[in-house]
Amino acid sequence: MNERAPFPLYPHRHLLGIKDLSPSDIELLLDRADDAVAISRQSEKKTSTLRGRTQINLFYEASTRTQSSFELAGKRLGADVMNMSVASSSVKKGETLIDTAMTLNAMRPDILVIRHASAGAAALLAQKVGCSVVNAGDGAHEHPTQALLDALTIRRAKGKIARLTVAICGDIGHSRVARSNILLLNALGARVRVVAPSTLLPAGISAMGVEVFNTMKEGLHGADVVMMLRLQRERMQGAFVPSVREYFRYYGLDAEKLKAARDDALVMHPGPMNRGVEIASEIADGPQSVIQEQVEMGVAVRMAVMEALLDPRRNPEGVAG
Numbered sequence: 158m159n160e161r162a163p164f165p166l167y168p169h170r171h172l173l174g175i176k177d178l179s180p181s182d183i184e185l186l187l188d189r190a191d192d193a194v195a196i197s198r199q200s201e202k203k204t205s206t207l208r209g210r211t212q213i214n215l216f217y218e219a220s221t222r223t224q225s226s227f228e229l230a231g232k233r234l235g236a237d238v239m240n241m242s243v244a245s246s247s248v249k250k251g252e253t254l255i256d257t258a259m260t261l262n263a264m265r266p267d268i269l270v271i272r273h274a275s276a277g278a279a280a281l282l283a284q285k286v287g288c289s290v291v292n293a294g295d296g297a298h299e300h301p302t303q304a305l306l307d308a309l310t311i312r313r314a315k316g317k318i319a320r321l322t323v324a325i326c327g328d329i330g331h332s333r334v335a336r337s338n339i340l341l342l343n344a345l346g347a348r349v350r351v352v353a354p355s356t357l358l359p360a361g362i363s364a365m366g367v368e369v370f371n372t373m374k375e376g377l378h379g380a381d382v383v384m385m386l387r388l389q390r391e392r393m394q395g396a397f398v399p400s401v402r403e404y405f406r407y408y409g410l411d412a413e414k415l416k417a418a419r420d421d422a423l424v425m426h427p428g429p430m431n432r433g434v435e436i437a438s439e440i441a442d443g444p445q446s447v448i449q450e451q452v453e454m455g456v457a458v459r460m461a462v463m464e465a466l467l468d469p470r471r472n473p474e475g476v477a478g
């Protein structure tokens with residue numbers, strides 16, 4: 158078992174969104190996550206930080222990366238991890254989110270990780286249960302651990318985040334990843350651009366402190382980081398792009414469009430990717446892509462977040478909540 162040096166005490170009990178975090182909160186989580194990367198790269202990956210603690214993953218929406226990395230993160234920290242199978246639960250019999258959460262809460266978990274299609278679902282749960290709550294994505298609102306893992310990937314590759322130019326491209330309007338990244342990157346002093354057709358930009362996006370571009374050539378000019386987003390059809394009502402072919406032609410990242418960015422620009426994508434829609438395969442698998450590193454950083458960030466929220470110095474008796 159790995160034993161680890163203590164980090165400064167993290168001041169929050171829940172992680173509901175990046176909007177609640179100060180720059181020093183974010184840096185603390187990134188520092189802790191850096192430490193967790195080293196643990197995950199050892200052959201002995203288990204620590205005892207959360208031994209005896211119970212983690213429940215409650216995913217109402219599909220997930221590959223987030224759910225599996227929260228599960229691995231909990232196991233690497235020594236927690237007992239339960240993945241609640243929503244598809245075969247009493248949700249199918251009409252049980253509400255709150256009733257399901259209150260039922261699970263009565264089993265005395267220490268941490269509940271929730272993904273839900275409704276914005277605000279994680280915050281609502283945090284008011285009802287006695288344990289820590291982590292937002293693993295709520296509608297088009299926030300996906301805070303995604304933004305943290307993206308920041309960790311950038312910081313490790315570039316050595317800093319402040320003053321980097323980051324272009325977030327694609328379906329900004331329906332994206333919780335874009336929202337959390339804009340909040341985090343601005344908090345750490347990056348220059349943030351959004352690049353999309355106007356149909357995929359939310360009203361008032363400039364008020365979030367970003368520069369807005371409607372062409373990839375202009376938006377990617379001199380960028381240090383190019384972050385591509387999927388068209389989130391599950392949150393679209395109506396047609397937001399004329400056709401996938403047209404969309405790829407004007408907004409899909411290919412070798413020609415990437416030339417506008419810096420030669421050493423990082424190419425990122427939170428996944429799941431739609432190859433040939435928002436990104437060409439040659440770029441997704443190319444030398445500038447850090448998409449697999451993002452996945453690796455996902456485990457480390459989720460370890461860091463859960464350790465920080467369940468820090469025994471805040472709750473020495475180890476009682477849930």
Ligand code: CP
Pocket residue numbers: 219220221222223224294303427428429
């Ligand atoms: N990036 C992300 O949230 O991926 P999943 O939907 O697979 O969890």
